[in-house]
Amino acid sequence: MITVLVISDQSLQRLALTTLMARDPDLAVIGEATGTDQAAAMSAELCPDVVVLDRNLSSEDSLQTISRLAHPARAPFRSGSSRLVDRPRRVLVVNLVSADTYAVAALRAGARGLVLDSARAADLIAAVRTVAAGGAVIPAEQTRSLLETVRRHQDPVPxxxxxxxxxxxxxxxxxxxxxxxxxxxxxxxxxxxxxxxxxxxxxxxxxxxxxxxxxxxxxxxxxxxxxxxxxxxxxxxxxx
Incomplete structure (x- = not known):
């Protein structure tokens, strides 16, 4: 069973994502969050296999959320505590077709994959499975535009x-x-x-x-x- 935490500040979008993934018997949505602080807290508490982040969050908030989930601060170990130190999460972003600059920033922040918001339900479920297995996902139709964006924004390096x-x-x-x-x-x-x-x-x-x-x-x-x-x-x- 693959456990999933859904993050979106849009209640209808959270419902849609949760309902869609509930159709697959191997996926279980174990929590829903609306913002960065709540997402980080729920991630540490529930330890989901994959975090699905809806791009409807503002760019600043969603990038901060990705970074905090993908690179959580290490909590000090307390003797006798049964709580595990928070692990990096595998984040899958539901992304807008035209937001290539954001997509590159999301990947650099630590996202493991992108799914276009126009994707079929089967594609989203397949992407969740791939990310849960440790893989990475980028829509083939977005690769060319991402390439141009990477080249335009890449810092000069030897x-x-x-x-x-x-x-x-x-x-x-x-x-x-x-x-x-x-x-x-x-x-x-x-x-x-x-x-x-x-x-x-x-x-x-x-x-x-x-x-x-x-x-x-x-x-x-x-x-x-x-x-x-x-x-x-x-x-x-x-x-x-």
């Missing part, structure tokens, strides 16, 4: 040494280049003529090796290491 790429196999570099071009798993599978499940395995391996939580961080890594250069939806010539 290029990462090429040896950082040495940890990746040749096939994993191909997959990373395709991710940086904004390709979906289905497009990568068709290009490389491999199974969709194999692509997912390669993507997971790439994210794990470079220490990224989500595809948008892999995009930044691809540019920082010089694997790809100008933002484009096409692959570098050496990968065609």
């Amino acid at each position: 290029p990462a040494p090429a040896r950082d790429l040495d940890q990746l196999t040749a096939r994993e570099r191909q997959v990373l280049a395709a991710i940086a071009a904004g390709w979906s798993n289905a497009e990568i599978a068709a290009w490389l003529t491999i199974a969709h499940a194999t692509v997912k395995a390669h993507v997971s391996s790439v994210l794990r090796k470079i220490g990224a939580r989500a595809r948008v961080e892999a995009v930044s890594f691809a540019y920082d290491t010089g694997l790809v250069h100008a933002p484009s939806t096409s692959l570098p010539a050496r990968y065609l």
Whole structure:
């Protein structure tokens, strides 16, 4: 059973999210919160597997909530206390289609995934499962716009040494280049003529090796290491 804490300052939205997830027998909504302080307190008390945060909260409040849940302050251990020290939570954000700058900020604050508010119920439930299992979720249709946003707002930093790429196999570099071009798993599978499940395995391996939580961080890594250069939806010539 995957336990879920729902956060939204909109009562109808909380009801909608709770009702939707109640349809899945493997999901259990164990609490609802309306703001940062309440969310942090309930998270520490209930220890949910996933926190679903509705983007209807203001940007400042929602980013603060993500940060507090993903990076909780360590409580001092008290002898004889049965209460566990609060653990980082896996936060899934229900995001607006046009809020790409916010999406990048949410990922940097510690969110493990984004789901568009126009997503199907099945997609939201699948995203909750993925995040609960330790994975990361970014809508394929939002990857390209997020790429542009990352590039516009990225602070100038010296290029990462090429040896950082040495940890990746040749096939994993191909997959990373395709991710940086904004390709979906289905497009990568068709290009490389491999199974969709194999692509997912390669993507997971790439994210794990470079220490990224989500595809948008892999995009930044691809540019920082010089694997790809100008933002484009096409692959570098050496990968065609």
